[in-house]
Structure formats: structure tokens, C-alpha cells
Amino acid sequence: MQFLDHYYVELRNGSLGVVVGSSHARSFVIGYVKYKPTVNKTPWFRSGIHYERIVKYYSASSVREHANWRMYIPHYDCDVPIIPISEVARLYNPLDRSIELERKTSDKLEVEALRLIHEVSINTGVLPGVTGSLLPAIHNVESSDIDLVVYGLRESTRVVEYIAENSRVFESFRDGKLEEWRISASRSTGLPAREVEKFYRN
Incomplete structure (x- = not known):
């Protein structure tokens, strides 16, 4: 395996x-x-x-x-x-899960995940995988988020550049949400909040 x-x-x-x-x-x-x-x-x-x-x-x-x-x-x-x-x-396997969603979606979170998969794959030629709680299908429709993963250096670069140039696809954190993320990431990494923000890209 x-x-x-x-x-x-x-x-x-x-x-x-x-x-x-x-x-x-x-x-x-x-x-x-x-x-x-x-x-x-x-x-x-x-x-x-x-x-x-x-x-x-x-x-x-x-x-x-x-x-x-x-x-x-x-x-x-x-x-x-x-x-x-x-x-x-x-x-x-996250890629198998993406293909599975192509065949069938069971709830609104899976529908939204498939929309994002299509958005990325159609515009970059790269199929992202689905990970997080959606991967083993234990997700909660109301509270779970959508986690995508891309394998390969060229493929990852292509997807990151596409997202950076098309912020409408993945909205950036704003104001309170960005601050909440900074504080959470700072606590989990031990880095100062101002340093953590340097790693945020969108």
C-alpha cells in the first residue's frame, strides 16, 4: 500500500x-x-x-x-x-474520494466540495484530493469544513498560483476572522502572531 x-x-x-x-x-x-x-x-x-x-x-x-x-x-x-x-x-485515498464525489454526492457539503474540485481541476488541469472529515465521510453538513490536498510540486505550484490570482474562488480571511486565525495558529505553533501571518497566503 x-x-x-x-x-x-x-x-x-x-x-x-x-x-x-x-x-x-x-x-x-x-x-x-x-x-x-x-x-x-x-x-x-x-x-x-x-x-x-x-x-x-x-x-x-x-x-x-x-x-x-x-x-x-x-x-x-x-x-x-x-x-x-x-x-x-x-x-x-483523497483522490479516490474526489472521483467518488464525481459519481455521487449525498449532501450539500459534498456538493460544495465537488464545485471546488471542478473549479480547480478545470482551470489548472490538476485534480485535488478531498481530505479531512469528508474523506472517511464522517463529516457534519453544518459544521465541517472542506479540506483539499494537491500532490506534486508542479501541480501544487499551479494550484496555489491559480488561487492567488482568483481570490473569488477561495475568499480570504478578513478582519476578525483573520485575527482569530492568527491567534489560533500562534498558540498551536508557538510563533508570534506577526510571524504567523507571514505564512498566510491568499
């Missing part, structure tokens, strides 16, 4: 993990468990099963805190969260 960045994996216990990066070992992938089944009602569900979001913030400390498995990897000179291949029951 090939594992690329932002693929999702379903584990034997029903939990859902996120793959990080595209370089992995034979016996494990670098990644972390993000959702696990729960008896409690949550925004994320499918086929009558609700999922609890374990990693609530996108930060290294949050991922490290909730990592089920970790391993020291000399290349990174630190303990890295991993998922053993032996625990993987199913692989979710």
Missing part, C-alpha cells in the same frame, strides 16, 4: 488516523489517530456510529500528547507519532 500525506487510515478498532508526510517504513507510517468511535453523540458520524475527535488542536504538542504509538526516528532526532501497519484495516 502507498501512504501519502493526508491519507486517512481506519484501524482494526474502528479509529481513524491521519498520515503525515510521504516517507514511511515497511512496518509503520508516520501519523496519528484523530478520531475514535464513541457511544456519545458528536458532530462526526456515519452509519449510526459517532466519532470523538481526539486531537482537537493542530499542534505538535497536542498530537504528541494523544499519540497511541511513538518511535524515535534518527532523521528527525525525536520521538515521532506512528501507526503500525499491522493495525491498519482500510486506507482512504
Whole structure:
């Protein structure tokens, strides 16, 4: 099996993990468990099963805190969260999900995701993949966002340039929303808010 960045994996216990990066070992992938089944009602569900979001913030400390498995990897000179291949029951490919949406959409969030996929692919010749909670179809129509991923350096550059030149497609954060993003990103990365804003591009 090939594992690329932002693929999702379903584990034997029903939990859902996120793959990080595209370089992995034979016996494990670098990644972390993000959702696990729960008896409690949550925004994320499918086929009558609700999922609890374990990693609530996108930060290294949050991922490290909730990592089920970790391993020291000399290349990174630190303990890295991993998922053993032996625990993987199913692989979710973002590009396959985009193709699946071409055949059938089940709700308004999937319809909007397909619209964005068409917008990008028609104007750049690049098919983006769908990741996030939409990938394993546990998304909430009212509260989930749409996460797209592009593979390949040339392909990524083409898409980024298209979005930068066509802000009507993906609206930039404005005023309060941008400030909210700056504060959140600053907390999760440990960087000053003014430094974080340099990485915002749209």
C-alpha cells in the first residue's frame, strides 16, 4: 500500500488516523489517530456510529500528547507519532474520494466540495484530493469544513498560483476572522502572531 500525506487510515478498532508526510517504513507510517468511535453523540458520524475527535488542536504538542504509538526516528532526532501497519484495516485515498464525489454526492457539503474540485481541476488541469472529515465521510453538513490536498510540486505550484490570482474562488480571511486565525495558529505553533501571518497566503 502507498501512504501519502493526508491519507486517512481506519484501524482494526474502528479509529481513524491521519498520515503525515510521504516517507514511511515497511512496518509503520508516520501519523496519528484523530478520531475514535464513541457511544456519545458528536458532530462526526456515519452509519449510526459517532466519532470523538481526539486531537482537537493542530499542534505538535497536542498530537504528541494523544499519540497511541511513538518511535524515535534518527532523521528527525525525536520521538515521532506512528501507526503500525499491522493495525491498519482500510486506507482512504483523497483522490479516490474526489472521483467518488464525481459519481455521487449525498449532501450539500459534498456538493460544495465537488464545485471546488471542478473549479480547480478545470482551470489548472490538476485534480485535488478531498481530505479531512469528508474523506472517511464522517463529516457534519453544518459544521465541517472542506479540506483539499494537491500532490506534486508542479501541480501544487499551479494550484496555489491559480488561487492567488482568483481570490473569488477561495475568499480570504478578513478582519476578525483573520485575527482569530492568527491567534489560533500562534498558540498551536508557538510563533508570534506577526510571524504567523507571514505564512498566510491568499
